[in-house]
Amino acid sequence: MVVFISPVVLYGYQFGIGLWSEHSKWAELGSFLSGVYSPVIALFAFIVLLVQASWQSKINKYQYDISYISANRDVIDYYIEKMEQYLEKKNEQGVTISQELVQKYYAKSEDALQLERDQISNYITAFHPKVSGIWSALYPILNAMGSNSEFPYEHNYLGSIQKIETILTLPVCVAIDKVYFCINRRVNPSETLFWEGGKNITSGST
Structure with missing residues (x-):
């Protein structure tokens, strides 16, 4: 004035x-x-x-972020549903695939997995390729969301992790993480999303 x-x-x-x-x-x-x-x-x-351009840029970014996250969550939901359906199937012994994976791999240590890596990889690839396939498809999506610490990326990333863990259960997620580690040579245990959370449980039961 x-x-x-x-x-x-x-x-x-x-x-x-x-x-x-x-x-x-x-x-x-x-x-x-x-x-x-x-x-x-x-x-x-x-x-x-x-000022208008700045606000418009923020609005455009927010709309893009929401659209990107929404699309990724739809894909994640699809993969979780397919994984859940597959894990509920029973093998020849009448045990569900989820129970089989937990019994075989949940309690194995990293050293034990390293020794049996080829054997586990060949078995999963031959008899349960959907497990490794779906998990391999999920990881890039989750890692992309988790690489951005800004809202709403981090919020939705953590929500997706919790959703997967709730639907499939943590022991199943840890077992599949260990299978994923055996099949994918470039993956370190520290890079897995669920195995790290279950290490305190599994470390004493090799």
């Missing part, structure tokens, strides 16, 4: 302001006001445009 009033006050103080009868006086005042206020108004308009 001061920026807009000050030029008029200064002009009036220096030259006086009144209802002049001479056209030239009004022309001089108009020329002065135009010269002063045009740059000020242009600067003000530029600032407004910058």
Whole structure:
């Protein structure tokens, strides 16, 4: 407000302001006001445009983030449903695949897995390829979401992890993580999402 009033006050103080009868006086005042206020108004308009552009950029990013996360959650839900359906199937001994995986791999230590890595990898690839396939498809999606610590990425990442753990149960997730470790040579135990959470349970029962 001061920026807009000050030029008029200064002009009036220096030259006086009144209802002049001479056209030239009004022309001089108009020329002065135009010269002063045009740059000020242009600067003000530029600032407004910058603010609008900044807000629009934030809105666009938020909309993209929500759309990206929503699409990923749909894919995650699809894979979880397919994994749950497969794990509920029974093998020739009448044991569900989830029970089989937990019995065989949940309590195995890293050293034991290293010794039996090829054997486990060949067995899963031959008899339960869906387990490794679905898990291998889930990991890149979860890791991509987890790599961004900003809201809403981290919030949805943690929610997805909790959802998977709740539906499949932690022992099953740990067992599949260990199978995933055996099949994928580039994976370290520290990079798994569920095995690390179950280490305190499994470390004493090799």
